[in-house]
Amino acid sequence: xxxSMFLTATKYLILKSKFLILGSTxxxxxxxxxxxxxxxxxxxxxxxxxxxPPINNSTDVRGTYSYxxxxxxxxxEKGYYVYPVVVIDHMMKENGLxxxxxxxxxxxxxIKEILNPDAVLYLTLxxxxxxxxxxxxxxxxxxxxxxxxxxxxxxxxxxxxxxxxSSSSNGGGLAQMLVTAVVSQAANxxxxxxxxxxxxxxxxxxFNPNNGLLNGPYNVNPNP
Amino acid sequence: MNLFSSLDRKCSSYSFITLLLLFILLTSGCAxxxxxxxxxxxxxxxSQYSNPGKATPEYQIEKLELDIQKAxxxxxxxxxxxxxxxxxxxxxxxxxxxxxxxxxxxxSMFPESAFLMNRFLKKMK
Numbered sequence: 001x002x003x004s005m006f007l008t009a010t011k012y013l014i015l016k017s018k019f020l021i022l023g024s025t026x027x028x029x030x031x032x033x034x035x036x037x038x039x040x041x042x043x044x045x046x047x048x049x050x051x052x053p054p055i056n057n058s059t060d061v062r063g064t065y066s067y068x069x070x071x072x073x074x075x076x077e078k079g080y081y082v083y084p085v086v087v088i089d090h091m092m093k094e095n096g097l098x099x100x101x102x103x104x105x106x107x108x109x110x111i112k113e114i115l116n117p118d119a120v121l122y123l124t125l126x127x128x129x130x131x132x133x134x135x136x137x138x139x140x141x142x143x144x145x146x147x148x149x150x151x152x153x154x155x156x157x158x159x160x161x162x163x164x165x166s167s168s169s170n171g172g173g174l175a176q177m178l179v180t181a182v183v184s185q186a187a188n189x190x191x192x193x194x195x196x197x198x199x200x201x202x203x204x205x206x207f208n209p210n211n212g213l214l215n216g217p218y219n220v221n222p223n224p
Numbered sequence: 225m226n227l228f229s230s231l232d233r234k235c236s237s238y239s240f241i242t243l244l245l246l247f248i249l250l251t252s253g254c255a256x257x258x259x260x261x262x263x264x265x266x267x268x269x270x271s272q273y274s275n276p277g278k279a280t281p282e283y284q285i286e287k288l289e290l291d292i293q294k295a296x297x298x299x300x301x302x303x304x305x306x307x308x309x310x311x312x313x314x315x316x317x318x319x320x321x322x323x324x325x326x327x328x329x330x331x332s333m334f335p336e337s338a339f340l341m342n343r344f345l346k347k348m349k
Contacts, residue, residue, distance in 0.1 A: 065274070072266060073262060076260060081305075114339070118336075
């Protein structure tokens with residue numbers, strides 16, 4: 001390929017990708033009802049996040065700690081320092097706060113004094129678990145969260161996500177549905193399927209380009 | 225290449241290259257490589273609550289130390305909280321000097337952890 005041919009190809013590529021970018025921006029903009037207001041988030045510029053064990057309003061008792069064990073990866077990959085979640089949970093318990101509900105009541109001032117996080121993430125599980133409906137099983141994780149700055153106690157970000165996975169979502173005929181329902185029912189009695197769905201819920205909640213978290217200091221990618 | 229030849233016969237070779245480049249651009253843009261080495265850290269957190277009999281401090285130490293070796297071979301850093309967690313496991317296993325060195329590593333990698341790490345380090349003096 002001659003240099004001029006390459007140049008033409010490059011120009012074409014640039015033109016094409018411009019259209020593509022425009023197209024995808026429109027598509028994204030079309031979905032979002034309102035752009036998220038990051039003003040307070042930008043002002044607070046948090047570097048570190050302390051995550052408290054989530055309050056669990058579902059009927060599955062495993063929710064709190066199953067969900068807590070999926071939270072470090074997305075938040076740190078987003079660029080924040082995240083306090084070791086087990087250490088924080090144990091410290092809270094040793095200080096007379098045995099449940100997530102009680103931990104969420106702890107004074108922000110005191111948390112700041114002792115551990116000095118820039119922000120505290122409060123999460124609530126609205127749904128967590130698997131339902132069996134006839135031949136199908138549906139696993140749902142619904143979670144809402146708010147990030148509170150320890151500088152002034154203001155909510156600098158909030159979000160909510162509902163992630164549902166169905167055992168028959170891979171398609172296939174009735175026979176396959178029967179098999180998947182039986183298999184996942186058997187598997188669900190032993191394993192915590194919603195645990196895997198939790199990671200997906202996190203990714204949607206924090207990485208969504210419209211209303212997820214801004215990138216923290218350890219993520220070099222630019223913020224919108 | 226029926227699609228492209230119907231649009232523009234002369235341009236079909238450019239189009240193919242463009243399509244190829246675009247594909248590479250798009251696919252490489254989608255996958256964000258992770259900053260840290262993950263290994264067993266979060267699986268162990270899960271096990272600690274769901275199966276505490278198995279995920280003892282000794283068991284966790286063994287797995288986490290192995291992760292450090294694997295991360296070195298991939299040239300990736302351990303994530304925030306990792307050394308704090310490992311230090312805490314050492315502390316519970318009664319190994320103070322190992323715990324101390326972990327807490328110091330966490331603090332030097334991530335200065336944000338200083339308050340928490342110093343709490344442990346001061347207690348251990």
